[in-house]
Amino acid sequence: MSDSPTAPLGPAHLEQIDSALAQIAEAKKQITLAQRAGIDVSQSADQLAQSEQRLRQIKQVYFPGQ
Helix, strand or coil: CCCCCCCCCCHHHHHHHHHHHHHHHHHHHHHHHHHHCCCCCHHHHHHHHHHHHHHHHHHHHHCCCC
């Protein structure tokens, strides 16, 4: 077993993280449209930002430079 901090996650996990980040980017566009339409989506926007931050932190720790 490796002592590397990257050992628990593999290439499939990186693909899932990248896919989730792409979905977040699309959701941000939809939130912007909803805001322009006068819909209060502030709670959704906050939750999305938190999720994005967590995913980016995981990616940075387990897949630095990717």
